[in-house]
Amino acid sequence: MSSNKRLFWWLVAPGAIFLILFLILPLASIVVFSFWRTESYTLIPDWNLDNYIRILTDWTYIKFLLRSLSMATIVSLICLVFSWPIAFFIARYGGKFKLIYLLLTSAPFLTGEILRVTALQQILGPIGVINMALSTFGFEPIQALMYTNTATAIGLTYLWIPFMVLAIYLSLLNFDFELLEVAKVNGARPLRAFWEITWPLNRAGSAIGVVLVFIPTLASSITSKFLGGPNGALYGNILANQFGSTGTWALGSAMGVVLFAISLIVLYIVWKMVGDLKRSGVTIKGGAEL
Amino acid sequence: MTALRIGKGVQILLLAALYVFLYGPIIYITYVSFQANSVWPFPPEFTAKHYISLWNEENYHSGFVNSLAIGIGTGVIASVLATMAAVAILKYRVRRSVYIAGLFLMPLFIAHILIGVSSLMFNKMLLGLPGNIFSAILANATYATAFAFLVVVAQLARYDWRLDEAAMVFGATPGTTFREVTFPLIWPAILGAFIVSFLLAFNNLEISFYNLGATPTLPTLAWGSLRHGVSEELYALAALINVAVFIFLGVMYVLLRTGVVRLDYKD
Secondary structure: OOHHHHHHHHHHHHHHHHHHHHHHHHHHHHHHHOOOEEEOOEEEOOOOOHHHHHHHHOHHHHHHHHHHHHHHHHHHHHHHHHHHHHHHHHHHHOHHHHHHHHHHHHHHHHHOHHHHHHHHHHHHOOOOHHHHHHHHOOOOOOHHHOOOHHHHHHHHHHHHHHHHHHHHHHHHOOOOOHHHHHHHHOOOOHHHHHHHHHHHHOHHHHHHHHHHHHHHHHOOOHHHHHHOOOOOOOHHHHHHHHHOOOOOHHHHHHHHHHHHHHHHHHHHHHHHHHOOOHHHOOEOOOOOEO | OHHHHHHHHHHHHHHHHHHHHHHHHHHHHHHHOOEOOOOOOOOOOEOOHHHHHHHHOHHHHHHHHHHHHHHHHHHHHHHHHHHHHHHHHHHHOOOOHHHHHHHHHHHHHOOHHHHHHHHHHHHHHHOOOOOOHHHHHHHHHHHHHHHHHHHHHHHHOOOOOHHHHHHHHOOOOHHHHHHHHHHHHHHHHHHHHHHHHHHHHHOOOHHHHHHOOOOOOHHHHHHHHHHOOOOOHHHHHHHHHHHHHHHHHHHHHHHHHHOOOOOOOOO
């Protein structure tokens, strides 16, 4: 082994070992627990498939899973559609303000989910400012904003749209905007130039963005708990319950494994749709490919 | 030509709309935090009572200290591990290092609730460890390392590694080279990674919640308080945290501007 290679491994080993120990092993452990059963708050190594059978045949679990899946699909698509023009603008016309635009886009994300949801409750809820203003000025309040799935969808878009903008922006970093000028000279209208040049060359950013929004939305529990109201529970809420009051950890583990499996499937589908990642511009200039 | 101009106009409008969408709630809650009537604070009637009640809640004092500990612990672990890996991958360009990069980015694709419950179960069942602040730090450091790695890689992508080679030619050991050449140039990237991972862990709810047992942090206290109906001291807390995040990001802006390379590393 050359000395460079040895140094490489010495440098990456601590982080790699850390991630294996504290991320991958725990995830593997819930796969094991998902085949056990829980009895009065204790896990019993009694191998069975009951947890999975329950999740995949009991309509209650399927219903919440379907609700979360459609929520995640809708929220990712909304984020995708709105983020594209924004990321495009920052990348193309941002000039020396690019960094400011990006930091302004990401700053709210760092405040944490719970305080952002608190702020949203003040806007959307029954006594939120929108409906208070409407009723103060003699209009009908908007029912859709008060503890509904719509409110949850708005909340989730609010939480995760920064990821989508960043992902698309990063894929546009290496995009040669001159190509659009060439297209224009040759008579292509802007929308056609977008569909035939910009989009195909930067699909990878969209794909990564969709996955980064889809996965946390699919698993979300806090937003729906505080914005979704009594009928707004999502799969994540039911999953969280297994580790809270009911204490059915084995079932909760199986729900977690199902969630993880769906995330992997989505990752795979999106990756397949994008095809060759390298051609689509996700490279760090200088050669290191990510 | 006009179509292009309309397109650009639409883009500017959408960017403005995004900022209104993102900052409307933040600005409004900050305004409400100073208002006597939090439901319909018009006309304004200024007061500091929410801040005083926040200060008088003893819980929030220990919550703050615990959040700080989780943030600092996570920030140190994540920025050190991420910097080592990023330097190794970018400097040595070993074949297949893309898989290592994949491992470091993997936590971005795993839902926080899964990281939270799986580390809870793992620690409790297999290691027999009760939930405490250390397990919360370790669990938070997994995904924070991914964010820190992204920050460092984006910053170092155009670092000129020939500087390091030059130092080696003159007989410097890899350790000395890092201390004398690399580190003085890349420290803004490392500090940026620390700030991002610190803030993420400080404000994290889903991972900390499952790993902490009874130890309170600011997000878990906020969660408890929100669950029992709206508590007005939360507005004050939200306003303060937002201000803190902005100060940190201001620092980061200066760092990125003065750093070796900028996020927009296109020639």
